Amino acid sequence: MADKRTQEKAWVINQTEMIPGIMDLLIKAPKTAASAAPGQFISVYCADKSRLLPRPISICDADKYTGALRLVYRVGGAGTEEFSKLGPGETIRIQGPLGNGFPLDADIQSVLIVGGGIGIPPLLYLAKNLNMKKTLVMGYPSVTYLDEELAQYGDLFIATEDGSRGTKGNVINAMEENGLTADAIMACGPLPMLKALKQYGEAHSMSVIISMEERMACGIGACLACVCKSTEKDPYLNISKKRVCLEGPVFDAREVEL
Amino acid sequence: MNLSVNIAGVTLKNPVMSASGTFGSGHEFADWMDPGKLGAIVTKGVSAVPWEGNPTPRVAETPSGMLNAIGLQNPGIDVFVNRDLKELEKYTDTKVIVNVCGKTAEDYIKVVERLSDEPRADLLEINISCPNVKEGGIAFGQNADSVFAITKKLKSVSKKPVIMKLSPNVTDITEMARAAEAGGADAVSLINTLTGMKIDIERRRPLLANMTGGLSGPAIRPVAVRMVWQTVRAVKIPVIGMGGIASAEDALEFLLAGASAVAVGTANFNDPLTMEKVVSGIEKYMERHGLDDVSMLRL
Numbered sequence: 346m347a348d349k350r351t352q353e354k355a356w357v358i359n360q361t362e363m364i365p366g367i368m369d370l371l372i373k374a375p376k377t378a379a380s381a382a383p384g385q386f387i388s389v390y391c392a393d394k395s396r397l398l399p400r401p402i403s404i405c406d407a408d409k410y411t412g413a414l415r416l417v418y419r420v421g422g423a424g425t426e427e428f429s430k431l432g433p434g435e436t437i438r439i440q441g442p443l444g445n446g447f448p449l450d451a452d453i454q455s456v457l458i459v460g461g462g463i464g465i466p467p468l469l470y471l472a473k474n475l476n477m478k479k480t481l482v483m484g485y486p487s488v489t490y491l492d493e494e495l496a497q498y499g500d501l502f503i504a505t506e507d508g509s510r511g512t513k514g515n516v517i518n519a520m521e522e523n524g525l526t527a528d529a530i531m532a533c534g535p536l537p538m539l540k541a542l543k544q545y546g547e548a549h550s551m552s553v554i555i556s557m558e559e560r561m562a563c564g565i566g567a568c569l570a571c572v573c574k575s576t577e578k579d580p581y582l583n584i585s586k587k588r589v590c591l592e593g594p595v596f597d598a599r600e601v602e603l
Numbered sequence: 604m605n606l607s608v609n610i611a612g613v614t615l616k617n618p619v620m621s622a623s624g625t626f627g628s629g630h631e632f633a634d635w636m637d638p639g640k641l642g643a644i645v646t647k648g649v650s651a652v653p654w655e656g657n658p659t660p661r662v663a664e665t666p667s668g669m670l671n672a673i674g675l676q677n678p679g680i681d682v683f684v685n686r687d688l689k690e691l692e693k694y695t696d697t698k699v700i701v702n703v704c705g706k707t708a709e710d711y712i713k714v715v716e717r718l719s720d721e722p723r724a725d726l727l728e729i730n731i732s733c734p735n736v737k738e739g740g741i742a743f744g745q746n747a748d749s750v751f752a753i754t755k756k757l758k759s760v761s762k763k764p765v766i767m768k769l770s771p772n773v774t775d776i777t778e779m780a781r782a783a784e785a786g787g788a789d790a791v792s793l794i795n796t797l798t799g800m801k802i803d804i805e806r807r808r809p810l811l812a813n814m815t816g817g818l819s820g821p822a823i824r825p826v827a828v829r830m831v832w833q834t835v836r837a838v839k840i841p842v843i844g845m846g847g848i849a850s851a852e853d854a855l856e857f858l859l860a861g862a863s864a865v866a867v868g869t870a871n872f873n874d875p876l877t878m879e880k881v882v883s884g885i886e887k888y889m890e891r892h893g894l895d896d897v898s899m900l901r902l
Contacts, residue, residue, distance in 0.1 A: 394821075399872070568872060572676070586655070
């Protein structure tokens, strides 16, 4: 089976803490990096065998020539705490790339790339690979991260909950304040943000493409843990649900019930 | 070296199979491992009509284990037969065990009858032990009289050998195994998951939307080994052992306890290659111990 996907033991090139609690991990994972598309994710396994389930982490950047894969993730529990301790030369077991990414060849001329919180990292890889007029809107609780890199790819608008930078409030506040529209929205972030964007898109006749999140176990479509509700019956599952890990994580917002 | 085992007249080329619900219908894993290396593929539970399953979150990790409350989501028997069973035809050397679930005896009967003439279904495993659906499932599996009654009913309509999958959430699992045997079961498989719960202390609510879920993974292995040991000594029909198997060493505990075959479940989520490693590890162990037939493992 030549096309059989495999797990990979990745080497840590470097890891730094970007802002408190958000890590920037660069690994050498040539097999995974070779086909990683924006919006896809990988499963990262713990070395501690008492933690069985892989952690799904989005791809922040990938370079098929050097085999480098960049993961920017939040330390949220014991598993990501373990990853945060990894230093150069150490290895980590990964599997992927998994899921379906953002459509890069959509017939549109302009896009609003909207991110919130820990939904921001995959949007860097997306912004890098989308060839059209890009406007970026990023929402943070307070301290910003990845914003300087994101700003290289288009006009960047920032919203912070505490008003320390940009618009005080959320991404929707920033979009309304600046009257931002485009042919489409592509977004990743918390569920309330995605819901608001779906409405914003409907109000402004923009298509909305979102990346969803749900607790996963297998990451490859077998366990049916990470389902979300879909507006129509899924042809494979034969019910009105879709697997975030396999049919997603990227969906047209019209396909799913938020 | 002979790794093959016989379950109710069906020969498996080796004693390793997937545990229902952790392996889809096999093809989900085909990109990552070769399902054809297994003795049998046990498919995810299928019911007479499509089931929606439970709300999310459906899973939570726990120390050396996980809780799940998927709720037996499945596309229904029609889609399963026309698509999944067809898909499984390519694994000619691997047996197919179809796991069957239902809310009423009639539901189970419908599925069993439908599968009776399907050549690709070699054996049926009846799930009377799912802790995550309110009706059916566990309701049939926690009382010896019900186990006997449902087994007898299904045996009277099934043209395929029937394996009853037993719940550990009972006072004495051997009583349920004996009831299944008395009802005519061709084999029993155990253990299904142990009912458990996890509470998210920051959000101050149960982590699973279903509140409770089934605990699986290495955390439950000693319980499973003990129950298999006891059941093997209580019935004459084959016992298929499962519960937290993640390596050949784990599988060997069950085979030594007397299980005729073993199933790997939750470990598939940690490493899709686990089952292939279990098969090769059993071979190496037998070689090292000078055993030429897997049946010699039983204590």
